[in-house]
């Protein structure tokens with residue numbers, strides 16, 4: 061079901077502002093956190109920006125490894141997203157475990173950078189960190205070049221999201237999450253086709 065996405069279309073995976081899961085790995089340590097603040101910043105080569113607070117364990121692993129994964133959860137992963145965004149993996153690592161094991165989150169290593177790619181997510185991107193020490197330090201903003209991208213063909217195909225109206229129901233569990241605060245999410249569910257004004 062996960063199909064490679066042409067890197068020229070990678071920006072579209074995050075263009076509409078979905079809440080994402082940022083994954084990371086360094087040696088035996090691995091982690092996952094939620095992030096509502098991410099965006100594309102370049103088409104070619106595909107680059108994205110994501111805010112990773114410097115107090116997070118994710119920040120530590122990304123700085124150590126020079127890479128991170130972006131996994132886009134569908135509506136069915138709302139509880140998982142809220143959970144991994146509400147606890148830190150730092151203490152778990154000291155106990156020799158991590159959020160993935162604790163919550164039974166299945167994943168596979170990405171093909172290019174080995175980043176943990178969460179099973180059940182609807183899109184995956186592997187990103188190589190573009191070192192920008194000032195942005196990282198001053199604004200917690202990390203830039204990454206997307207080096208591999210995949211999406212669930214039921215909801216993203218030929219470079220486009222397929223977001224059927226909810227009442228049509230066919231892929232409702234796969235629609236992206238948009239954080240409203242305090243664990244409340246809106247779900248993308250309608251596509252409007254705009255016309256140019258005359």
Ligand SMILES: Cc1cc2nc3c(=O)[nH]c(=O)nc-3n(C[C@H](O)[C@H](O)[C@H](O)COP(=O)(O)O)c2cc1C
Nearest residue numbers: 093094095096097112113116117118145147148149
């Ligand atoms: C829905 C949601 C969105 C979040 N968005 C961000 C974000 O954009 N950037 C950020 O640094 N933290 C964000 N957080 C908070 C982190 O996910 C949280 O601090 C997490 O516990 C960090 O985990 P870690 O220490 O294991 O890396 C968000 C949390 C939630 C629940």
